[in-house]
Amino acid sequence: MSRQQPAPVVELSRLTKRYPDVTAVDEIDLSIHEGELLTLLGPSGCGKTTTLRMIAGFDKPTDGVVRITGDAVTDTAPYNRDTGMVFQQYALFPHMTVADNVAFGLEMEGVSDGEIDERVVDALSMVRLEGLGGRYPSELSGGQQQRVALARALVIEPSVLLLDEPLSNLDKKLREEMRLEILRLHRELDVTMVYVTHNQEEALTMSDRMAVMNDGHIHQVGSPEEVYQRPSDEFVADFIGNANLLPGTVADTDDDRYVVDLDAGTQVTLDRSTAEVADVRPNTSLMLLFRPERFHISQDGANAANTLEGTVQEVTYLGSRMDYFVDVDGHELHVIQQNIAGDRTSEPGDRVTLSFDADSPFAIPQGGR
Ligand SMILES: Nc1ncnc2c1ncn2[C@@H]1O[C@H](COP(=O)(O)OP(=O)(O)O)[C@@H](O)[C@H]1O
Ligand SMILES: [Mg+2]
Structure with missing residues (x-):
């Protein structure tokens, strides 16, 4: 094997999660490269969220290994994994201001107060929420709350940003706007992203590569063109387009x-x-x-x-x-x-x-x- 290639940012090896009634994720192998936006696409219940939560450290695999920038992190706590996560339901702390929500990860890391203030201001401006640091989440629209969630995940400058159906609670117009916003952040910050969606159009338009999942298995990994034009099997052919x-x-x-x-x-x-x-x-x-x-x-x-x-x-x-x-x-x-x-x-x-x-x-x- 060549040693020239840098380690993938995220590497999953035979990653498996079994629940008593279902194997949510079944021995998947996947490498995510630096700077790419990879989508995990598949129907509801196919194991996308479970995969993402195992990368983030919120769910413990039954078997297999998660590596982040080369290190096995299977037993590492979520806040020590160098990942940022954006949840479908925003998951902001309602009793904390926007600025305190964004500062949370930095405080966990023991960053000094002065630096925290600076980085929070930068992160809020990155997601175009300048001046709203003093508000509470309930005083913001759904789209603005999702921007706070993005700022909170990005402020720690993670090696990989994990996004779980981040647009699914927004109406059509906002969804379109946030999709472009996420692509802009991806371009400007060059941050590696794993983006979960069940929406094939979202996956086709956003992905550098997409991994198509069903029943806990990855059926195919490829560029949108490859997956659309040269599907590996009937499931992929039928699910996309x-x-x-x-x-x-x-x-x-x-x-x-x-x-x-x-x-x-x-x-x-x-x-x-x-x-x-x-x-x-x-x-x-x-x-x-x-x-x-x-x-x-x-x-x-x-x-x-x-x-x-x-x-x-x-x-x-x-x-x-x-x-x-x-x-x-x-x-x-x-x-x-x-x-x-x-x-x-x-x-x-x-x-x-x-x-x-x-x-x-x-x-x-x-x-x-
Ligand atoms: N905590 C849990 N306990 C039992 N079964 C679960 C749990 N979390 C997820 N599952 C099951 O695992 C499968 C995959 O779920 P999930 O990863 O949430 O799918 P997706 O995000 O693709 O919709 C589903 O059958 C789901 O019911
Ligand atoms: Mg899900």
Whole structure:
């Protein structure tokens, strides 16, 4: 192994948390690099909060190791871990002023009073709450309270900032504003962040990398593009974006191409590059993922190598685009077309041809976790 690479800021090895009735986190391995914003994305109950709380030290792992900047901290108290945490419910001390809330971590560290005052003022200005240090949390809006929570976590200059669904208690407009605010802080302070969310749009727009979780397992870690375009399995394909999944069996392969007999009755020929994660040998079963925007829909047939024939079930006009649901041999496929002048709109009942490029579907293994 190369010794040139700096240690990851956070390193989880076979990290596990078992409760009597459920394994909340099941032997996960994950490295978070300096300066990156990594999201933990997955449905409610998949183990995101438990993972974050084990990194912070609020929950003790059943098994496995947490390392922060190279040191095993599994037995280290939360306030000695060099982490800052922002909770979904803000968790401010209601009987303390904003300034005292922000000062709390510094007092735990025994920083001098003069320095505390200075750093609190700086932290409040960082989150644009100058002059509000004397207020109590109840005198602030939800968005302002979440900014105090951010200032409180950042003031100790942690190696990693942990955020647990920090936007989920805010209304839509504030959520958008705070999302940009967190990205700005990430950029300006260069602080490593682990950001938990169940919201795929939040994860796609914010992440350097995302770790997609389900049932206590990490299914895939990658950039938003990788995870969207080249999902590792059916769960990831389906959880991120809209997925049309058609089962088939490999009929033939060569160095550049492979041929799949779809269960829907059509044969398609695809680029080898679309089969990074699936095994493509004759007779292997696989799933082909078609993203809705990668189809072209037409009524007069299509002069294309790869086509599917179907019947339009439903059409929705969305201004800049149309959404179609097309029945292809019993599979209802979602198709998105941009509205471009001159294109004819198909109607329910129309027979249509869906064409696609040889590099546009993506092959994933059938079944799996
Ligand atoms: N203190 C606890 N005692 C028992 N089960 C728990 C506890 N905390 C979490 N769980 C269970 O662990 C699983 C993962 O929970 P959690 O990490 O909160 O998920 P997420 O944050 O992804 O919604 C869930 O099934 C949850 O019910
Ligand atoms: Mg949670």
